[in-house]
Each structure stands twice: as structure tokens, then as C-alpha cells.
Amino acid sequence: MADAQRDTRWSALVVCLVAGFMTLLDVSIVNVALPSIRTGLDATDSQIQLIVAGYALAFGIVLVPAGRLGDAMSRRTIFCVGLVVFTASSAVAGAASDPGWLAAARIVQGLGAGLVNPQVSGFIQTMFQGDERGRAFGLFGAMVGISTAVGPLLGGVLVSVGGPEHGWRYVFFVNVPIGVVALFLALRWLPKAESRRRESLDPVGVLLFGVATLLVLLPMVEGSRGESLSTRPWWLLGASAVLMVTFVAWERRWARSGREPLVDLALLRVRTYVLGLSLGTLYFAGFTSIFLVLTLYLQNGLDYSAFEAGLTQMPFALGSAAAAALGGRLVGRYGRALVVVGLVLVVVGLVGIDLAVPHLRDHVGLTLSPLLLLAGVGGGLVISPNVTITLSEVDVRRAGVGGGMLQTAQRVGSAIGVSLVLAQFFSRLAVDGDYGESMSLALRTTVAFVVGALLLGLADLATSRRR
Secondary structure, eight states: OOOHHHHHHHHHHHHHHHHHHHHHHHHHHHHHHHHHHHHHOOOOOOHHHHHHHHHHHHHHHHHHHHHHHHHHHHHHHHHHHHHHHHHHHHHHTTTOSSSSHHHHHHHHHHHOOOOOOOHHHHHHHHHHOOHHHHHHHHHHHHHHHHHHHHHHHHHHHHHHHHHHHHHHHHHHHHHHHHHHHHHHHHHHOOOOOOOOOOOOOOHHHHHHHHHHHHHHHHHHHHHTOOOGGGSTTTTTHHHHHHHHHHHHHHHHHHHHTSSSSOOOOGGGGGHHHHHHHHHHHHHHHHHHHHHHHHHHIIIIIIIOOOOHHHHHHHHHHHHHHHHHHHHHHHHHHHHHHHHHHHHHHHHHHHHHHHHHHGGOOSOOHHHHHHHHHHHHHHHHHHHHHHHHHHTTSOOOOGGGHHHHHHHHHHHHHHHHHHHHHHHHHHHHHHHHHHHHHHHHHHHHHHHHHHHHHHHHHHHHHHEEEEO
């Protein structure tokens, strides 16, 4: 009986990771397909921007409310609803006949992705304990790293197969059969919800938090193709801060009335949670933008095909996957020190790439492979151990909200990093058209973000030893 139960839990985890992989892959895979979309649908720059930004915005704003729904109702139900929404909207996106249709489908896709992802970390929290939880989060971290790094490669393959006119459709249609199979297996293997008392879903809190998150993300994703930072609506950040203060006041009032708030503010007094949230935000600000600037450098600067550019980045994905699985097993023994080692390896790898790029002429991909592998190993030792440590003191009854807040912080960090790094890349490129120098400048910014995360990790280690 125990063995059967264990097999079911690990089978359920596979379903969760497949669904999570699909939704995170769509963050990056569409970038490779943008030229094909522009050609196939005769899309303008603003329409292309909405196709990219709509997914990111919808994904980011729904994560915490979706986690709350899973905590209060049924993670299995919310996961399956999100999977249906994501899969159906992928089919609609692939069949789009004009840019507006595709942009609308991408927004719905983002909503489906936002419903799915908090349930993944919630299921891991509730299905596993102790060392097994570390192993499960190790596989989760591997999924995050691979989905981000392999997007350009898979997108390049699908666009090449479909051709310049219709290749972009395959990027969306590929989700449909995978989503259908995942839904069938989710209904079979995911644990059903235990009987729970009905809880209020705090609609005012959901609205305040969602709008505040949207106002943070809008200036970041607007102009994500590299336009000047000065033209963006930064005043929205002030409005978001006011809404966040209002949100906190409302949550306290809602809790005093004896009802369950959207976010348990006690989480913000848990040191490991807040530090992990901050570290993850800084790391993802650097981590996500690496692949964008590397792809621009290889494809536009060195005339690599989308497939060749994606293949060059594969060492990072492989190193990240292997190290994340290992990190999940070791985090219980070494704790935050493992994250610090990973961050050091990422910094060394990125600095090595920065130093090498200006001097490369031939065999660029082969030369960068060892450095990308080193950075990937470091990344694998950061993501899954940090998630495990960050959520270790979160009540499993609040695992959905805890995971949703963590992933929201990661999405905000990614948006900040991509916004700043691409703006720097294109502004430097406008000076003399040197892709190597532009990439070096962008890499130094990503290194700065990762170093910030490293300083937080070192401060945590020092504080822990004093205690």
C-alpha cells in the first residue's frame, strides 16, 4: 500500500511538472517565433509587443489569487481548469487569422498558466515531506531551468519545420496534444481535495493585489523590444505602491473580522520566506535576461539560425537540470550554503562569457559551451534549493498562496531584468552596431543582479551562524 501511494505521488508530480513546463516554456519560446508571426499575420510593432506582454501580464497578476483558490477550494480542480484554459487558448492562438485574435488568445493563455503554476508548488508541499520534498523541488527547479533555456531551441525547430509563413502556429499547436494527455492523467493521479470548511475568497483583496501587480508589470513589459526606458509610464509604480498599502490595510481589517485574507501577512514576518522571496526576485532578474541577449547576439550579430542559437544554449539547460535534481537531494544537509555556491558558479560563468565574447571570432558556440554549462550548474543549485528553503516554514494549508507569491516575485524580477537589460543592449547597439560590446554591457547588468542575490545569501549565512 505504501509503495502504491508513493508511486501515485511521483506520477502526480510528473503531471504537474509537464504542465508547468508547458506554461513556462511559452514565456520564452514565442520570442523565436516573432519574425514568423510578423510575416504571417502582417503584425505591427505594437501588436507584436502586446502578443508578448499580454501573456506575461496575465500570468503575473493571477498567480496569488489562483494560489488562494487552490488553498480554499481544490488544487486539483483549479489545476485542471487552468490546464483546460491554457490548452484551449493554445489551439485558438495557433488558428489565429489576425494579430488581435492572437493577442487575445495569448492573454487567456497567460490566465491559464497563472492558474496552473501555484498548484504545482502547493501539491509538492502537501504530497511530500522531509528529504522527499527536497527531491521533488529539485525536479521542479530542473523543470524551471530547462523550460527557460530550451525555449529558443524548441521554437527554432518548430519554426523551421513549419516554415516562415506558418511555423509560428506550431509553437502553439504543440501544446494541445500534451495538454490533453496531461489533463487525462491529472484527473487520474492528482490527489482529490480533503473536505474543508468553506472560506471567503476575499474579492476586494484579490482586486487590489491584482491591479497593484499589473501596475508594477506594465512599465516593465511595455517597450520590452528595447525602446528607451525614459518613455515608459513609471508613474504607475507610485500608484501601485498606494494600492499595496491599501491592500495591506484591507487584509488586516479582513482578518480582524474573522475571515480568511488573500495573503496571510504573518508570512512577511517569516525570515526565511522573505529572504528567499528577495533572493529569488534578484536572481530571476538576471537569469531570465541571459537567454534573450545571448539569442540576439548569436542570431542578429553572428547570423546563427534560431536552431543553432538554441543549440548553443543547451549546455546551460543540461547543467541546470542535473544540478537542480542534485540540489534537491542536498538542500536538507547544506541549506542556504548550497544556494550561495550556486550563485558563485553563475557569477563566474557569466563573467567568463563577458570576458570571452569581445575576442571570439570562430567556433563561438563551442567556446561558450563550458562557461554556459558552469552557469547552468550554478543555476540548478540556486532555483530548487531556494524554493525548498523559502517554503519550508509555510503552513501547507497556505502552500498555494506562498508559492503564488514566490512565483509572482520571480515574474516581477524577470520583467525588471528583461526591461533594463534589453534597453541597455539596444542603446549600446545604436552607438556603433557592435553586438559583442552590447552583449557585454547587458551581461554586466545580469551579473549585478546575481551578485545582489549572492550578497543576500551570504548575509543569511552570517546571521544564521551568529544565532
